[in-house]
Amino acid sequence: MVKQTSTEINLSDVIAVLREHRRALILAPVILVLCAIIYLHLADPEYSVTLKVTPTASATSTLPAGISGLAGLTGLSIPNANETVDFELYLEGLQSRETSAAVTKDVDLMQKLFAEEWSEDDNAWVEPTGLLRSVSTIIKAVFGAPNRDWEPPNAESVNEFLDEELRIVRDRSGPVVTIMIEHSRPEIAQALLTVLHEAVDSALRQKELDRTSAYVAYLKDQLASVSVTEYRQSLHDILAEQEKRRMVASSNLPFAAEPFGQPTISVRPTSPRPVLTVFSSLLFGTLLGIIAALSLHQFGRRARKDV
Secondary structure: HHHHHHHHHHHHHHHHHHOOOOOHHHHHHHHHHHHHHHHHOOOOEEEEEEEEEEEOOOOOOOOOOOHHHHHOOOOOOOOOOOOOOOOHHHHHHOOOHHHHHHOOOHEEEEEEHHHHHEEOOOEEOOOOHHHHHHHHHHHHHHHOOOOOOOOOOOOHHHHHHHHHHOEEOOOOOOEEEEEEEEEOOOHHHHHHHHHHHHHHHHHHHHHHHHHHHHHHHHHHHHHHHHOHHHHHHHHHHHHHHHHHHHHHHOOOOOOEEEEEOOOOOOOOOOOOOOHHHHHHHHHHHHHHHHHHHHHHHHHHHHHHHOO
16 A cells, blocks of 8 residues: 555656646757758659569579489589579679679769769869768767768769668568669669669679570580480480570579569659658657756755755
């Protein structure tokens, strides 16, 4: 019974403190909600740009039964779908440095992607200036964060952008994967997703061509020196499979990933979200107001004791 009374007294004290400092309790959420509304008016709406892809037949193909084992007899190691899946390599390659370097070759896209650092008047890259840049530099200096010298946008800049903005969402019920970017200028993200897809798919295609060409050359050399009938038949089977894979890689069809058309842009902005933004600011403002009221009460008690 004593504990219950203590709890009731403590709760009553808290309520009394909140009533005493109700101005802080009301003012904090009001200020934060007003800031949220101002932010919603000033922020550039961002749209979601998505590209849906699925593995192609070549990305999941496997060697015929028994071929891998027979290949081992000749000392030839041939990857299959259980070891290396081209589609998985495709997804990993979307955020690789090699792909970022490929994006930098599209000069027009780079100028649009890093528009704040491109000067149309000078027709050259220029170091960005302004209040946000100065504040960022000051904050880094205060917290001891490294402040690198400015460089024109390069592969590393693209890679940092992709690490922050590119999202890969897998469909648990099927093989479809959604590649997504949110951007205030959706046409730029649309062009970027197209370039990314073509760059990764082309790179994997070229690697397959190089690999199968090397296998074919090796197998032909082996056939010239092997006389055992069983081994020759095995080598012929492996050679036929590698010729087939090289033929697939030589076509103009998608190699590792099949896109469902072009990247699509959401009809409505996906960020910022007005309801979520206002509700979050109201919730955080209320919490901040409670903390402020309790802090003011505690500060007042200490001041009275000192007197």
